[in-house]
Amino acid sequence: MTKPDKRQEIVRAALDLFAEQGFHGAPMALIAERAGVGAGTIYRYFENRDILIQELYKELEAEITPFITDGYSDQAPFRARFLHLGTRFLRYCIEYPLHFRYLEQFHNSPYGVAYRRDKLLGKEGQCNVFTELFEQGCAQQVVKDFPLPMLCALLFGPLLSVARDHILGFLQLDDSMIERTIEACWDAIKR
Amino acid sequence: MTKPDKRQEIVRAALDLFAEQGFHGAPMALIAERAGVGAGTIYRYFENRDILIQELYKELEAEITPFITDGYSDQAPFRARFLHLGTRFLRYCIEYPLHFRYLEQFHNSPYGVAYRRDKLLGKEGQCNVFTELFEQGCAQQVVKDFPLPMLCALLFGPLLSVARDHILGFLQLDDSMIERTIEACWDAIKR
DNA sequence: AAAAATGGAATGAACATTCACTCTATTCAT
DNA sequence: ATGAATAGAGTGAATGTTCATTCCATTTTT
Incomplete structure (x- = not known):
């Protein structure tokens, strides 16, 4: 022990x-x-502080994917899958506020930028549930013809902002509000 | 001199x-x-480092409103005003990348949260061009029935994310792409 | 009784801030 | 007009503090 x-x-x-x-x-x-x-x-x-910070990030990252894809079927129609992943993502952020805040810290730090750059170059691992989803959406022409980072921005931009507001108490997110939020994001990306 | x-x-x-x-x-x-x-x-x-940081923020903040409202008429139809302000905002971010990066730093720091809280309580000053705009949009029922922070999230969330990506070179924002971005945000908030 | 793990004082580097001094230009006295 | 006196902006070496990291005496495990 x-x-x-x-x-x-x-x-x-x-x-x-x-x-x-x-x-x-x-x-x-x-x-x-x-x-x-x-x-x-x-x-x-x-080994040192930096490595602690990075390890911590890896642990959280590994934890989030299973949470999001719980009950997810990649056979379902595109819209349903989008709503599912978006909802689960937002739920994760507000159910684990400490994790969320940590992830935000990390992303807004020099670590985060370096990390992101690596990801986009050797595009492996990552939240590739989303990457995959968006690429299919493009192929099926159900989403607007935007590059991947734009589609991510249209989904994650609002979700992160809203999660932050919820945690800081500027906004109250109940089940219905969560659903309506994801629907609004859907309106943004759907063709 | x-x-x-x-x-x-x-x-x-x-x-x-x-x-x-x-x-x-x-x-x-x-x-x-x-x-x-x-x-x-x-x-x-x-007086000290903190105050330097805060003064710097105030200078930038004072600079952004005129830039955004250049050529803006609050008599124009709601959608046109939304597109105008959104576009100008995004343009500001990418034309002044250093200012944008500084503002982001600030917002993602303890200063930013404190500042935000003050703003929401004694709701004076701020980007209240946007506050005003959104409030009218609600009243006229042209935007979805969401609290103000949610509407802000649906606009600024994507814009900030996209500006960041542009500056870091993950995404190329030309005039047409900027326009399409704002249109997508419009789809998210319009009723 | 080794070996491994632990605690926490000691170390040294990085930094914000201070302060005794210099330098410049403006005012004053002659 | 000339030189002396004053004010106060500007400087950067010195100070004190805050940490990350190391080291080794002590404890725990094998």
Whole structure:
């Protein structure tokens, strides 16, 4: 119960602190304290701060795809699939606000840009459920004739913004509102 | 020619560095060097780093509204006004990439959240061209029945995302693409 | 009793901010 | 008009603080 136990605590503490305070409100000493661990112990599990930050990102990324594709059938009609993925994505953001906030931090940092660039070049892995979906949509001519990043912007732009507002309390997202949000995004991308 | 000269240089250097490197890649010493000024001099014009960051934001904010409302008539039909403002906004982002990157930095930082909260409470100033526009749209029932933050999300979400992609080179925004982008946002909000 | 893991004090680097001093130009006295 | 005095902008080395990271004495596991 020791090996993964401490690592787990460190990851949890780091996630909490980074999400709540941002990367710069979370010194290693604080993470250690929050994890109930000595400062040096972190370095047994993570080579340095940057690597901790990146590992954390990878863990969250690995977690999100299963959540989103739960109950997803790639045989369903395009619109249904779009609504499904969009809804699940937004739900993930508001059900795991700490994860969401962490992901946002990451994306808006130098790490995120570098990461994104790598992704677009060697286009492997990623949220390729969406990539796949949009490419099919283009092929079937059910979505507007836009490059992929544009389609992503039209979906994720609003969703991230709305999730942020919900978490900060500027907006109340209930089931019905979530549904209407995704429908509005659909209006934006449908041909 | 001395008084505003140095201040101007400091502001310019800070904008460049913050936009290019993020708040954390820009120590005061570097800003001073880039401005051709002694490190202490910055403190003659700005009480401290935080205040420099905030003043810079205010300057940019003051600059954007005139740019956006250039050629704008609040008598025009709703759709035309929406397209006008959306287009101008996006143009601003891509014509002044440094300003845009700075504004993004700011919004994604603790400063930004605090600022936003203040704005929503004592709702004065802000991009209230948009606030006004959306409120009229609701009243005239030409836009979907959504709270204001949702309408903002459906417009600014995609625009910011797309501007970012353009600046980072992930996407090429020419005149026609800009127009089509705003039209897609219109599809999202129109009733 | 090794070996591995842990804690946390110690270290050193990076930085924001300060302050004693310099330099310039404006005012004042002659 | 000339030189002395003053004000205050400008400077950057020195200071103090905040961290990430290291190191090793101690504890735990094998």
